[in-house]
Amino acid sequence: MAAATRSALSRTRHGAARQSVALFDGSTLGKIEVIGPKAAEFVDFIYYNTMSTLKPGRCRYGFMLSENGVVFDDGVLVRLDEHRFVVSCSSSHVTAVHARLEEWRQDRFGRGAVYIHNATAEMATLTVSGPNARKLLETLDLGLSLADADLPHMAVGHGTYAGDEVRIARVSFTGDRSYEISIRADRAEPLWVHLRHSGQAFDAVVIGLEALMILRAEKGFIVIGKDTDGTTLPHDLGVEGPRAKRQSEFVGRRSLFTEEASRGDRMQLVGLTVPHGEAPLPTGAHGIRRSDGGLRSQGFVTSSYQSPALGRPVALGLIERGAARHGETVEIHHLGKLRTATIAAPCAFDPAGDRLHA
Numbered sequence: 001m002a003a004a005t006r007s008a009l010s011r012t013r014h015g016a017a018r019q020s021v022a023l024f025d026g027s028t029l030g031k032i033e034v035i036g037p038k039a040a041e042f043v044d045f046i047y048y049n050t051m052s053t054l055k056p057g058r059c060r061y062g063f064m065l066s067e068n069g070v071v072f073d074d075g076v077l078v079r080l081d082e083h084r085f086v087v088s089c090s091s092s093h094v095t096a097v098h099a100r101l102e103e104w105r106q107d108r109f110g111r112g113a114v115y116i117h118n119a120t121a122e123m124a125t126l127t128v129s130g131p132n133a134r135k136l137l138e139t140l141d142l143g144l145s146l147a148d149a150d151l152p153h154m155a156v157g158h159g160t161y162a163g164d165e166v167r168i169a170r171v172s173f174t175g176d177r178s179y180e181i182s183i184r185a186d187r188a189e190p191l192w193v194h195l196r197h198s199g200q201a202f203d204a205v206v207i208g209l210e211a212l213m214i215l216r217a218e219k220g221f222i223v224i225g226k227d228t229d230g231t232t233l234p235h236d237l238g239v240e241g242p243r244a245k246r247q248s249e250f251v252g253r254r255s256l257f258t259e260e261a262s263r264g265d266r267m268q269l270v271g272l273t274v275p276h277g278e279a280p281l282p283t284g285a286h287g288i289r290r291s292d293g294g295l296r297s298q299g300f301v302t303s304s305y306q307s308p309a310l311g312r313p314v315a316l317g318l319i320e321r322g323a324a325r326h327g328e329t330v331e332i333h334h335l336g337k338l339r340t341a342t343i344a345a346p347c348a349f350d351p352a353g354d355r356l357h358a
Contacts, residue, residue, distance in 0.1 A: 220346030
């Protein structure tokens with residue numbers, strides 16, 4: 001399929017995802033269990049965010065850092081009970097995150113205190129997202145209440161489908177109401193068929209990675225390794241709280257207070273908007289500053305798409321001192337051509353988050 005045709009199809013499916021409901025397979029995302037009497041202490045040490053305060057049946061988004069403080073991976077942590085968590089991580093990082101967790105377990109905890117189990121291949125995860133997501137799930141008769149009071153955003157519920165246990169996490173990578181249904185991998189196909197069949201009543205569409213990337217970029221949600229560059233620290237992404245307030249030790253903590261980490265001109269995550277009617281910015285294009293008669297890079301475009309929801313391009317970038325420069329115009333240089341863009345907040349669509357509860 002030609003790239004232009006594929007992009008047009010992605011935009012069409014994106015529209016349906018925002019207007020009704022979309023289905024996509026999130027099974028490749030990591031599902032690594034952390035179990036044991038010191039599991040809460042362990043995840044506190046592994047994550048930049050404090051996780052031990054998470055109540056059973058709830059989820060929290062967080063970063064894992066390398067020892068040099070750089071953001072290594074991100075994802076949602078699920079607390080199933082007092083001594084059991086599920087680490088969700090990027091599909092491409094499952095092996096690395098598993099090895100990392102096991103390394104730190106061996107370094108600081110015994111097997112009797114913490115046990116690590118990679119359940120990624122054992123469980124399929126099917127995602128239902130959009131304004132009609134709840135209505136579609138109600139056709140499955142999962143045996144649990146989907147009312148917002150019982151299963152709010154960032155909560156986890158348990159039910160059954162055709163006699164098999166399922167876990168339903170209400171988390172979203174699209175910015176719309178979303179549910180992730182995890183079921184034994186060998187029992188997932190009938191559930192997927194049911195979702196697609198029942199979804200016809202809601203004009204449900206199946207979306208792939210390209211449409212998903214547009215949906216998440218409209219919300220300013222990052223992809224590690226795409227919207228980070230191997231030197232990105234958590235406060236460069238606007239997450240300063242743990243660095244400023246946490247007193248307990250965690251991986252990478254000391255590196256967040258070095259001279260390099262405290263520089264005032266660090267590249268920070270921003271949104272970039274272009275004048276009305278212009279094409280999307282090229283990914284990789286540099287924001288430039290004129291200095292001593294030449295051009296100097298002050299950051300670059302990390303993600304860029306045409307937004308069907310907004311009817312205009314959206315882009316994310318890492319720009320020097322970007323968080324303090326919202327509203328400022330910056331020149332963008334790519335392959336010898338110059339354009340302009342306005343620095344903005346990363347979230348371009350539904351910044352109040354109302355659609356999570358629609």
